[in-house]
Each structure stands twice: as structure tokens, then as C-alpha cells.
Amino acid sequence: MDTYELLTRNAAEVVTEEEVEALAEDPDGKRAYVGYEPSGVLHLGHLLTANKLIDLQDAGLDVVVLLADVHAYLNGKGSFEEIRDTADQMKEQFLAYGLDEESTDFVLGSDYQLDDDYELDLHELELATSLNRAQRAMAEIQGGETAKVSHVVYPLMQALDIEYLDVDVAVGGMDQRKVHMLAREELPSLGYEKRPAVHTPILGDLETGEGKMSSSEGITISMEDSTEDLQEKVNSAFCPRTRDPEGDLVNPVLELFQYHVFPRFEEVVVERPDEYGGNLEYDDYEALAADLESGELHPADAKGALADYLDDLIAPGRERLREIRGE
RNA sequence: CCGCCCUUAGCUCAGACUGGUAGAGCAGUCGACUGUAGAUCGACUUGUCCCCCGUUCAAAUCGGGGAGGGCGGACCA
Numbered sequence: 257m258d259t260y261e262l263l264t265r266n267a268a269e270v271v272t273e274e275e276v277e278a279l280a281e282d283p284d285g286k287r288a289y290v291g292y293e294p295s296g297v298l299h300l301g302h303l304l305t306a307n308k309l310i311d312l313q314d315a316g317l318d319v320v321v322l323l324a325d326v327h328a329y330l331n332g333k334g335s336f337e338e339i340r341d342t343a344d345q346m347k348e349q350f351l352a353y354g355l356d357e358e359s360t361d362f363v364l365g366s367d368y369q370l371d372d373d374y375e376l377d378l379h380e381l382e383l384a385t386s387l388n389r390a391q392r393a394m395a396e397i398q399g400g401e402t403a404k405v406s407h408v409v410y411p412l413m414q415a416l417d418i419e420y421l422d423v424d425v426a427v428g429g430m431d432q433r434k435v436h437m438l439a440r441e442e443l444p445s446l447g448y449e450k451r452p453a454v455h456t457p458i459l460g461d462l463e464t465g466e467g468k469m470s471s472s473e474g475i476t477i478s479m480e481d482s483t484e485d486l487q488e489k490v491n492s493a494f495c496p497r498t499r500d501p502e503g504d505l506v507n508p509v510l511e512l513f514q515y516h517v518f519p520r521f522e523e524v525v526v527e528r529p530d531e532y533g534g535n536l537e538y539d540d541y542e543a544l545a546a547d548l549e550s551g552e553l554h555p556a557d558a559k560g561a562l563a564d565y566l567d568d569l570i571a572p573g574r575e576r577l578r579e580i581r582g583e
Numbered sequence: 584c585c586g587c588c589c590u591u592a593g594c595u596c597a598g599a600c601u602g603g604u605a606g607a608g609c610a611g612u613c614g615a616c617u618g619u620a621g622a623u624c625g626a627c628u629u630g631u632c633c634c635c636c637g638u639u640c641a642a643a644u645c646g647g648g649g650a651g652g653g654c655g656g657a658c659c660a
Binding site: 402463464465490491492493494495496497501505508509532554555556557558559560 | 618619620621651652653
């Protein structure tokens with residue numbers, strides 16, 4: 257796989273392709289970043305962007321993981337103490353999941369976001385940005401709660417982070433795209449360069465297959481799920497015998513194979529009782545999806561395999577969580 | 584600073600005028616049917632009625648106070 261493909265595979269959007277191509281020419285020493293509001297337990301949403309970070313590391317880039325304690329605070333997630341506590345746990349889980357310790361820099365937002373020069377730049381950005389624009393950028397990130405002044409400061413800080421962390425590319429889910437677009441538009445007016453962005457898709461709801469609907473709320477798979485939890489959750493997932501269900505729906509089981517399993521495993525073995533034809537082996541997502549579509553692969557067998565592979569992916573983080581909690 | 588409206592199940596809301604400790608839709612749970620899930624049937628569950636005080640035999644409902652949210656007016660020094 258060539259470098260550009262590694263940088264952009266499974267991305268929902270690349271802004272812009274030209275800029276990322278340039279990055280792919282000479283990736284060594286370049287820096288990529290994702291910001292996360294600290295969370296005590298990682299879920300698949302976190303891991304999806306983490307997969308992209310692993311791709312970037314494989315391509316030779318250094319990765320900055322911003323543990324955005326100030327952002328979490330601005331978004332009403334609790335006191336600084338509580339938030340920083342979960343930030344440590346988050347770091348540990350990312351490392352357990354497979355981020356390379358050597359080329360990953362974990363940075364706490366409050367380490368630099370309270371400095372004078374940062375604050376003054378922030379005020380300049382506030383001056384340059386309409387309320388409307390900032391609110392729209394934040395709409396997908398904040399909960400349905402009442403908009404506070406903190407909510408419009410939040411995306412402006414994200415824009416500044418791109419400069420202050422000195423990164424060459426910003427990574428995030430599609431829910432972050434308006435923030436990144438705002439950053440690209442406004443950073444130059446502060447005398448800084450705009451950076452490209454790579455956006456991962458927002459996967460469909462596991463239970464319903466609904467795509468762009470409400471974020472989070474549905475059943476989500478996390479680092480603290482037991483093997484049995486995974487089997488149960490995956491088994492109850494929406495999974496028609498097609499890769500392209502009617503309407504706006506998607507097949508979440510296939511999505512998990514595509515975005516979580518195949519990027520991390522060379523080969524996928526679907527164990528199947530002899531009465532149904534014995535085991536199946538796949539070395540890429542397309543082959544598996546095609547078999548589901550044709551009927552060669554039954555959804556129930558696909559689910560069994562999915563649960564197993566997800567369990568493998570989560571096991572180290574689950575173990576680390578246990579250690580941290582002293583169990 | 585003044586005024587108006589809202590707050591009831593996880594969600595959207597009805598019920599309030601004419602007091603008798605609460606309902607619908609959706610969601611959720613469980614079964615049946617499919618070698619998965621969904622769809623479809625069948626059954627079931629769900630509540631500090633925002634908080635406090637008062638009136639009353641009895642308050643989601645009436646009165647007073649408070650909190651949170653939405654909106655408007657005024658001020659424009």
C-alpha cells in the first residue's frame with residue numbers, strides 16, 4: 257500500500273487531496289493530531305480515529321493526541337480534577353490498543369491553552385468569527401443542551417490548537433469538519449498556515465443501521481465490554497443480507513468489519529459449523545461483503561466472527577483498565 | 584430592570600379551567616417467526632408530575648415563594 261493510500265484509506269473526506277498528497281511525498285517527522293475530550297473508557301468512536309492514527313504512524317508520521325481537558329471543561333464535563341483523572345486512563349487505553357508509544361505525544365490541553373499568547377490569539381479569533389459561525393461549528397459536538405458562551409469558544413480553541421501543537425494535518429470524525437473548515441479559513445488571518453484535514457466517517461447505529469441520525473446514544477461497544485457483552489451486542493445488531501440496505505440505512509456489521517477489523521488484521525477467518533459449509537477465510541473487506549451479499553456468508557456467522565475480532569481488539573485495553581482500577 | 588410562556592415516563596407531549604395520588608405515541612424489555620438483526624404479530628414494563636411552603640378530608644391540578652429554560656420590552660449611559 258503506498259503512503260497516500262495509507263494516509264487516506266477509509267477516510268470519508270480528505271481536505272484537500274493535493275495537500276495530503278504533498279504530505280505523503282515526505283511523511284517523516286510530520287505531525288498529525290486528534291483531540292479528544294478525556295473519557296474514562298474508550299469506545300469504538302475513539303478507536304476509529306485511533307485506527308487512522310496507527311495508519312499515519314505506519315506511514316512515518318508522528319502523532320499528537322490532545323487530551324482536551326479544557327475543552328471538556330468548557331463542554332460541561334465536570335471539574336478539572338475529574339477530567340484530568342480520566343485523561344490518564346484514556347492515554348493508557350490508547351497505548352494498550354496499539355498506538356506506538358515512541359511516536360505518540362500525549363498533550364494535556366491545559367499545558368499550553370492558558371498561556372498569554374494563546375489567550376490573546378484566541379481573543380483575536382473571537383473578534384474575527386461570527387457567533388453564528390462558531391455555533392454551527394459546535395452544533396454537532398455539544399450535546400442538545402443550552403448553548404453557552406463556552407460552546408462558541410470551544411471550536412475556536414480547536415482551530416488554534418492546530419497551530420499551537422504545530423501539526424501538519426488534523427484528523428477527526430466528520431462531526432469535526434466544520435471546526436476544521438473554520439480553522440482553515442481563519443488561521444491565515446492570524447498569520448498562520450492552514451493545514452489539511454482527514455475525516456473518518458460516522459458509522460451507522462449498531463442496532464438500527466441509521467446513519468446520520470443522532471450521535472452516540474445507541475448501543476456502543478467500549479473498552480469495558482466483556483466477551484459476552486460483545487457477543488450480545490453484536491448479535492443484536494441490524495444486519496440485512498446486503499451491503500446496501502434500503503433508504504438511508506447502512507449495514508453496521510459490515511461497517512465494523514471494514515473500519516475496525518480489516519485495518520488491524522491481515523486475514524479474517526469466519527468459523528462456521530460443518531453443516532453450513534465449514535470455515536471461510538477473507539483477506540480483504542470486499543470479499544467478505546460480496547459473500548454476504550451473495551448469500552455465501554450468513555449474517556449470523558459474520559456476527560460470530562465480528563464479535564471475536566472485536567474482542568481481540570479490545571482485550572488489551574480491557575485488561576489495562578482492570579489494572580488501573582486495581583482489580 | 585420589567586413582562587409573558589414553558590417544566591409530567593428514556594423522548595415528544597396530553598391531563599390543569601370544572602382537585603379524588605396519571606395517560607398517549609415513540610422508545611425499551613420479553614416471547615413467536617426467520618440459521619442473525621430488522622420488519623410483522625403477541626405480551627409486558629416505565630414516573631421524586633422541577634423544588635419548598637400553604638389551602639383542603641384529598642393537590643400534577645388551587646394560592647404563595649424559589650430554581651432552570653425560552654421569548655419580548657426597556658435602558659443605550
